[in-house]
Amino acid sequence: MMQKEKHWMIYGANGYTGELIARKACELGLQPTIAGRNREKIVQLASELKLPFDVFPLKDVNKIASRLKGMNCVLHCAGPFTETSEVMARACLKSHTHYLDITGEIPVYSLLYDLHNEAKSADVMLLPGVGFDIxxxxxxxxxxxxxxxxxxxxxxxxxxxxxxxxxxxxxxxxxxxxxxxxxxxxxxxxxxxxxxxxxxxxxxxxxxxxxxxxxxxxxxxxxxxxxxxxxxxxxxxxxxxxxxxxxxxxxxxxxxxxxxxxxxxxxxxxxxxxxxxxxxxxxxxxxxxxxxxxxxxxxxxxxxxxYQFTVDSSILAVLEVLKGNYMSGFQTPSLVLGNDFIDKIPGSIQKE
Incomplete structure (x- = not known):
């Protein structure tokens, strides 16, 4: 993948989990672009957090890809994921943007896996499940x-x-x-x-x-x-x-x-x-x-x-990707981030 600036987007930032992630990212001094379909809520949140924002629907792959231009990765938080993930993932392939999400739904993993070869060709990573799921x-x-x-x-x-x-x-x-x-x-x-x-x-x-x-x-x-x-x-x-x-x-x-x-x-x-x-x-x-x-x-x-685990793990996963830690194609958290990634999340303790 051609080197991009370390810009990233939280899509679905007006939802329950997306907003939690946006607020934590802001606390950490990060500057994601927050985006979603609800203009009123996105504008209000962006104004409060002083973050860049965008508002667009998940309908046309080409139009979405144009809004992702310049983004290194997207953290997709807009559900229901069975209805939203494929169009976002296909837009990521077109814009050469890494795709991460927080879903735990088998049908979504299956459809993203079907895009593996296309993602490999585009040198794009499809990494679902970077929250508590999974x-x-x-x-x-x-x-x-x-x-x-x-x-x-x-x-x-x-x-x-x-x-x-x-x-x-x-x-x-x-x-x-x-x-x-x-x-x-x-x-x-x-x-x-x-x-x-x-x-x-x-x-x-x-x-x-x-x-x-x-x-x-x-x-x-x-x-x-x-x-x-x-x-x-x-x-x-x-x-x-x-x-x-x-x-x-x-x-x-x-x-x-x-x-x-x-x-x-x-x-x-x-x-x-x-x-x-x-x-x-x-x-x-x-x-x-x-x-x-x-x-x-x-x-x-x-x-x-x-949900707190999802906030912390998803942001840490994004930061790893922004550092260049990625593998093209469909991936799982342990394959890309290591089986010790759980130990890097606050509060994770292996019990005897």
Whole structure:
């Protein structure tokens, strides 16, 4: 890639997570261009933070590419990512701008992976998942893979998210009809939501975790080459029971008017974790590999709250790219930034 000045953009800076990232970047003395589709909110935030800004929709690839001219990289924070990522990524290929995002959605990873050869030819990096989705789990997977070179099975789990933002919940609604996902013998397969569970020890207690369609089902295979991958999370019993009760109706979210109405309701009533929750809550992660002989290894981590982790990890990832640390094509956090990237995020502690 031809050397560019170290300009970068946060697209979707008016959203919950995008705004948090913009504010933290400003605190650190960085000068990203903040951008999005909502002129009023972007102008207001840019005025408050004294940052350059731009306002444009995600419709025409050529027009978007013209707005990215001169940008070294874009941190894409505008969801739902299944609707926004491809057009932004294609614009990045045209403008020779590195693409980073904070999604954990398997369909997005899949479509970006399909652009791998084009990105290689353009010397552009496509690096999704530089937030809590999926930095900590990807790094844990890579660490375990390095410790057990003949691993054939990988299980990952996490708990402790303080809440969800509007964008995350809207994306969850869109994906709900597709059920959960796991990787078996190298292939991603679908299973019913909450149909697979695993007992995992946490602080001396055995807790029931449920399989979820987390991004690592797609990406950990590329990071580790382990062919069998499952990801689990812990949900309170009432939440799990409610979703199991609604299981037969989630297919209705495939009907666009119903999905859009549900997402509209989310916009009206959901905000996201409070500042106190972001600063005080913790997330707990676990990973285990197993080989065909039955040998096992596990790693446990504690990190800061998920959205706060996303703020810190995404900015650090951008700074690495601005220093020239990139690999063209579709990549994962551990491949580009190293499996110790998790240890560079404040509050990350490997537990015994």
């Amino acid at each position: 930095v900590p789990t990807d790094c844990i997977a890579a660490k375990l893979s390095k410790k057990m070179l003949d691993a054939k099975f990988l299980s990952l789990a996490f708990m402790g998210l303080a809440g969800v933002s509007r964008g995350t919940l809207k994306s969850m609604l869109a994906q709900a009809p597709d059920g959960s996902k796991m990787r078996k013998n190298g292939k991603i397969i679908s299973i019913p939501q909450f149909s697979k569970s695993k007992m995992i020890e946490y602080k001396g207690k055995q807790l029931k975790f449920h399989a979820i369609p987390w991004g690592d089902v797609f990406t950990a295979y590329h990071s580790t080459k382990i062919p069998n991958i499952e990801v689990y999370s812990f949900f309170p019993g009432l939440f799990t029971n409610a979703l199991q009760f609604l299981g037969s109706t989630v297919g209705l979210f495939k009907v666009p008017p119903l999905l859009h109405f549900s997402q509209f309701l989310v916009d009206q009533f959901v905000t996201g974790p409070s500042e106190l929750a972001r600063q005080t809550d913790k997330c707990y992660l676990w990973g285990e590999v197993q080989n065909e002989a039955g040998d096992k290894l596990e790693i446990r981590y504690e990190t800061e709250e998920g």
